[in-house]
Amino acid sequence: MSVEPKLKRFNQSVLSKYQIYNSIFMTLPFDSVTKTGVLLPLFHETCEKGFKKGDDPTTIVDTFFEKYQARRSKESQINLLFRFIQYIERQVVLFDAIEDAAFPTVNNMEGVGTLRNLKGSAISEDKLEELKEYLEEFKVRIVLTAHPTQFYPGSVLGIITDLTKAIKENNLSEINNLFGQLGKTPFFKHKKPTPYDEAKSLIWYLENVFYQSFGDIYNYIQQNIFTDAKKHNEIINIGFWPGGDRDGNPFVKPDTTLKVANKLKQAILKKYYEDLKKLRRKLTFRGVEKRIIKLETILYNYSIDLNYKKAISAQELIDELLSIRDLVVEEHQSLYVNEINDLINRVHMFGYNFATLDIRQDSRIHHSVFTTVIDHLIETGSSSFPKNYHDLSEAEQIEILSKADDNIKHLDVFEDEMVYNTLKTISVIKDIQASNGERGANRYIISNNQTALNVMQLFAMLKIVAFKEELTVDVVPLFETITDLENAPSVMEQLYSNPQYMAHLKARGMKQTIMLGFSDGTKDGGYLMANWGIYKAKELLTEMSRKYDVTAIFFDGRGGPPARGGGKTHQFYASLGPTIEDKEVQLTIQGQTISSNFGTLDSSQYNLEQLISSGIMNKLKEKNRMSDEDRVVMSDLAETSYQTYKNFKSHPMFIPYLERMSTLKYYAKTNIGSRPSKRGTSDKLVFSDLRAIPFVGSWSQLKQNVPGFFGVGTALKQYEDRGEFDKVEHLYNNSKFFKTLLENSMMSLTKSFFDLTKYMSKDEEFGAFWNIIYEEYQTTKRLLLKLTGYSELMENEPSGKASIQVRESIVLPLLTIQQYALKKVQELEKAGIDNDEKKIFEKIVTRSLFGNINASRNSA
Structure with missing residues (x-):
């Protein structure tokens, strides 16, 4: 069977569907939606033409108002900007849902990196026994963190899930209803979530996605690679940070941790109960039915009351299920034995903890806490700590500890x-x-x-x-x-x-x-x-x-976007050489990376399989060892780029630029995460206090993805200037690690759009600084194209690039509005005015953060 190229599959299943459904969304019978839907394409066109002409965001917005809204009051014009923001947010949701629905069509679910493919190549290369050995010891752990890089409230995540299903089934009346629901559901959170709220929203993924996909992967390995029903290494497991991560979050208390652990236990018990309920309808045999009903009753009561007197342990649950399975095999022709195995496997994987x-x-908090503890122990006089403990050397302290x-x-x-x-x-x-x-x-x-x-x-x-x-x-x-x-x-x-x-x-x-x-x-x-x-x-x-x-x-x-160490994660793990221990792959997954890479059963299964096979392929294939010459070049490039970045960071305009020209200070107002947006308490912005997420996010909102490329161009240029560019080419062709790094950097460049902020180049105060960034961007882009031989960025990933382009196009009006409002705030601040008008513009900036970050989900 012939498979269409990936880009063609993307265009047919995602792009054309988005255009159709977007036009349906515009005709919703809500007055504000219809009017906004008619005006937004006109505004979009004004933005595109304006940036091509070299206009700044203020000119673009003013031009639009003069042309299409001249008779409107100032207040009415501002209201329209807010409506545009809300409308674009919903367009992003629509695109997310369509892309999720098309996932198995666009991505080959049996292609390279899937377990089916891994099994096939192991058999053809006569390495099946080796594969089995690796599967018995290899592990993948994904750790869900509450780091706020996504702005969807739970209600909207629910709509995305339902919309994805309706689009898959082409259910037009349901799609219409969900569009209506989407139009009326607020995206904005009026107060910050608590750490417990964050935990609950991530437990949704455990219950609705991971319970199923982890089980399916384990079952496939058990039934198709080992071809037995025996217990094997639980190859994937899950870690969980909300409720346990105290770093910089004063709102995570001991009772929060306990509450989250209880919630996790109740959630998994409920899943087992639901499975037993389904089994009960099938295992209606003599000697079996009563035992299943008894288990079902116990787990139902236990999931409601964790102090339930007749509760059983996870091991007792497995023992009883194994005994029931034996009975079904011996006396009932193994009817539904696979379904019993499925549940046994899940209890083996998730226990009573789920994650x-x-x-x-x-460490600084520990140090101060521990100092207090030791002082207390010494004071009580019954301690093994000597009175002069604090004066001892580090080695002596370690010996005592x-x-x-x-x-x-x-x-x-x-x-x-x-x-x-x-x-x-x-x-x-x-x-x-x-x-x-x-x-x-x-x-x-x-x-x-x-x-x-x-x-x-x-x-x-x-x-x-x-x-x-x-x-x-x-x-x-x-x-x-x-x-x-x-x-x-x-x-x-x-x-x-x-x-x-x-x-x-x-x-x-x-x-x-x-x-x-x-x-x-x-x-x-x-x-x-x-x-x-x-x-x-x-x-x-x-x-x-x-x-x-x-x-x-x-x-x-690893975070989400390349600027936070993310990017194409499985390619990164497949690129590590023999000098790095690789018995397990463990990484943090957060924010939009959870929903984009693991948000549906298809994407979750596909990306987990990619991670499993990347680690295993690294073992089965010939190792990709970096030569000494290549290491010298890699070290030199890293060192040059480090010095370039350090000089840039110490530029006197670095902090003022972030503080005044970017959206940095607005992150704290978005109410998306429970922890404060910076570490220190001082009013003055100090670089070391900056949290990585608002830092990277602010560059992303400016469409200048500095942390994902700055210094790369200068490092490459040194080799070009010395006439030694062939050394970099040699490294690129021989090192998968270097290649993966640069491909991820290209993604950061692809998502940059300097026309948006070109007006800053003429700014008396910040013009020279903006030009430094732009020059580095141009140098990096030129040399990456030269090195790869591509005529355009991400040429090797046309479907990924197409997805980014659609998303960037959707949020272009949003970013224009954001820059327009930022400029107004700056003008009012310069004039020393702090009035209601300034507050409204600040609100526009804050609200416009949402859609842009949500649209960046494929940065992972």
Whole structure:
């Protein structure tokens, strides 16, 4: 059978459908929608023509008003801008739903990177046994975080799901109803969500997508690769941060963590109950039906009341299901045995915890909490800590911490809220393990981890508070900045050399999880250096861990867009060489990356299979080792780009530009995340206090995706100037890692649009700074095209590029309105005016953030 090219499939299944449904949406019988729908194409055309002519956003909006709205009052014109924003937001939803519906058509669900394809190539290369071995030890863990990079409230996510289904079925009357619902459903949140709200909205994905797709993948492996009904390695599992991630979020309290763990348990019990209810209709046989009904009743009551007296454990549930299965095989001709297996497999995968709740806190907080704890223990006089503990060297402190066996019986002796909450959280981990099983919460991540002392402080604290007998928690250091990444191997060696810490690792299967951050790395060191810094750190950490017989498990804070370390994730994992430990792939997934890559059963299954096969292909195929010459070039490029980015960051206009010309300060007003948008409390903007998401997001709203390309062009140009461009070409042709990096950088360039802000080049204060960015963009674009031999960016991914172009086109009027309003605010501020008019323009800026970020979902 012939398969149409991917771009053609995209145009037929996505683009043409969008054009048809968009015209239906315009004719909705709501007065405001119809009028807006008629005027928006005119405004869109005015924007396109205006930017081609070199007009600025203010001129474009004024031209439109003069031509089509001249008789309207100022107030009426402003109202129209708000209506445009609301209308465009809904167009983005429509496009999302159509793209989701077309996912299995546009993407080949049996093509390269799928399990079916993996099995086929393993058989043809006579490597099936090797594949089985890998599947028994390899793991993929995706960790859902609440980082706010998406603005859809739960109600809108529900509409997208229903709309996707209706579009798939071509159900016009249902599509019409959903359009009506979409037109009347508010997108704006009037107050910030609580961490518990964030957890609930992500549990929706667990219940509606992952429960099904994880199970289907596991079943496929069991039935088609192993061809048995035996229990195998649960190849995919899921981590969960909302309710456990305290880093910079004062609203996550110990009771939040407990509440989220309970919610996760109730959610999984409810899923098992629903499956048992379906089984009950099928297993109507003598000796079986009563047992299924009994299980169904127990799980129904247990899901409502976690203190239910007749509750059974996860192991008891599996044992009973296995016994029922044996009976069905022996006495009832194996009728519906696959359905029983499905449920057994899911209980094996999800237990009573559904997802593993990770705890995360900053090392600086731990240090201050721990200082208080030690002072208290020394004061009581019954402590193993010497009175001069704080004056000792780091090595001496680590020695004492590794053997600390004090006991804190009553946490309420600590009056300081942060101290009490930090310690209480540790005892809550113990409670969750008792209720949900050890996998319910067994990892504690230390962000901003700089030293071995940071790890040992937490190690000792965990034991002192709740885990004196046996520490069933993995301590996970997170190395984020370029300097921390460079120091990481020596930090780990210090830990591996400590007998007590090593004894703990032995009890944990000689595995050490190490988290490596991308977002802050990119913010700190620029695009090439952040990625190369992590690559090198992984190599050295692999070598160091192997020296001590420890398996390093790397957990990547990969974010969404390339600027936050994301991009084509599976290609990235497939590009790692033999010098990097790859027994597991672990990465954070957040915001629009969750909905775009894992939001439907099709996309979730496809992208999980791509991750599984990328890790396994890396093992089965010939390793892609980087030569010494290529490493020299890669290091040199990273170093040049790092210096270029550092100089740019220290430019006196860098912070003022972000503060006054971008949408940075408006992020806090969007009410999309529970945590504050910056770390410090000072009114003055300090670079180190900036959170990566508003930082990257602000560049994205300006359509100048600086963190995804700045410094790349200058680094390449040095080789061109020296007449050594062939060395870069050699690296590009030989290194999948470098190739993947540059392809992701191209995506950042494709989503940049400098005509939007060209007016800034004439600004007295910021003109020169804007020109620095634009020149780097042009240099990077020119040299990436030269290096790849493409005539245009993303030439090798025509369907991905087409999707980006449609989305960018949808939000063009939105960005124009945003820039228009920003300019008005700046003019009023310069004139020292702070009135209602300024507040209205600020509101326009805030509201226009939403649609643009949501439209960027395919940045992942």
